Amino acid sequence: MKLNLYLPGLCWADADPALYQQLPTPALDLLFRRARHRPLGLDGLAVLADRLGLPQPLPHAALSALGLGLDAGEGHWLHADPVSLQPSRGELILLDSSQFSLSRDESDALLAALNTHFADDGLQFVAADATRWFLRLPSAPAMHTTPLLQVLGRDIHPRLPQGEQAMHWHRLLNELQMLLYQHPVNDVRDRQGDPLLHSVWLWGEGALPPAQPSKHALQLWADAPLWQGIARWQQRPIQPLPADGTRWLASTPTGEHLLVLPQLQAATAWQDGWQWREGLLQLEQRWFAPLWQALCKGHVQQLNLLWEGPHGLVGSSLTPAVRWRVWQRSRPWHQLRITLEHSTTLAPALALDWH
Structure with a gap:
């Protein structure tokens, strides 16, 4: 199984360091520390739309x-x-x-x-x-x-x-x-x-061009009208998001999947630190922790975290082999994220072709 997790709102620029104090996210820390990070493009939604073969600029409405x-x-x-x-x-x-x-x-x-x-x-x-x-x-x-x-x-x-x-x-x-x-x-x-x-x-x-059915068997999991419309336009299967990663793993077949988790997006847009912290803790417990365990057990062959920083979309890719990278220095994910945003040595672009 290959899983792509789109996380709009995970980061915002110039956040107060106090935002991250007493914010335990051990699974997300591990995912960020063990992943290979690749820049994917300036506009996250536009990048995903391009990988899905959607018209550009995206006719969002x-x-x-x-x-x-x-x-x-x-x-x-x-x-x-x-x-x-x-x-x-x-x-x-x-x-x-x-x-x-x-x-x-x-x-x-x-x-x-x-x-x-x-x-x-x-x-x-x-x-x-x-x-x-x-x-x-x-x-x-x-x-x-x-x-x-x-x-x-x-x-x-x-x-x-x-x-x-x-x-x-x-x-x-x-x-x-x-x-x-x-x-x-x-x-x-x-x-x-x-x-x-x-x-x-x-x-x-x-405006919508004529429909273009997709030939790639990517399974979408999302609730927002935009993604429902994308699935309908491409005649692509889509399912509503389950409550948590444990239920998703228990019911999910093999293949490749794209999950859109927008729980942090509105809080980031409003710069609502309390709501953002609460949302991140829920993601940690409901999604990051069970997915990390599934990755270590080999139930997930590849996990791509897709998140947007100040300089565009980044893909953080992991395979089950990352559980052996125990020598890597322990750092909170947000500190590593800041380092990544200023890095000029990120790995080549991650191949995401879902046409």
């Missing part, structure tokens, strides 16, 4: 819509996530739906108003559920956007759409914000003391 059961085969799609904007010292700080509630009735009313107002502009807003909105366009927008995770808790101004049509989209967003601000849904929310829905965050633009 269209694939996510497909994964949520929407018909994403026509038009150009963007995420249009509902957001609240909070003023702070001349900035507008973005809060996503993880920071407020929104009912389906509220969502339907707001989207109906948006679709009526922008119908002549060719904009069609579509919802998969109360907080997952999309925008479908008849043609590609000449702009570049910033993923939502890179804006959470941050000022929106330097991260607004850029490109040839940027000013056009800035005007549309201003118009949209005025419409939402005056909507009766926000009047009710204001009286109830709930955060107002000020805007949408547009990102992940792209």
Whole structure:
């Protein structure tokens, strides 16, 4: 069995050293210390998408819509996530739906108003559920956007759409914000003391090309709509993530697998140290410890940890033989990770071909 473990959010740049104090992760320490580490590319998701044979740039919104059961085969799609904007010292700080509630009735009313107002502009807003909105366009927008995770808790101004049509989209967003601000849904929310829905965050633009079934028998294990959409587009098998590595090992057949464990991603984006520590301890107990034991027993022939540092995606590869590397100096994984990020002698790129 060959296992690839994608760990978005495992590291963040310039973290306070106190974050790692009294944080016991013996299995992760062993995995990092015994592995061979290889740089894979600057953008982790783009690297994985390329290895999977997906179109570039990745049509994130269209694939996510497909994964949520929407018909994403026509038009150009963007995420249009509902957001609240909070003023702070001349900035507008973005809060996503993880920071407020929104009912389906509220969502339907707001989207109906948006679709009526922008119908002549060719904009069609579509919802998969109360907080997952999309925008479908008849043609590609000449702009570049910033993923939502890179804006959470941050000022929106330097991260607004850029490109040839940027000013056009800035005007549309201003118009949209005025419409939402005056909507009766926000009047009710204001009286109830709930955060107002000020805007949408547009990102992940792209259109789906014709489906390309994969010939590689890689088994995906993931819950996010993006990965569900990737599996559907490639006609690739996908399963929901089990609760822990022990259950996964007990039920998993042979072959090659890619598991996406996003438990740390939101905490890293929000720079929430407490939540990140709790998530890492759970990963240590539920995944890293049982996988280390399975590797030592030979139940896993190769384990690749795929994690993103400040300089891009790194693949940390292990085989059962690593259990004999007892001479290697014992160091916490985060100290070794910092050393790796400044190293110029990492091994050649790890071959990951999942087309």
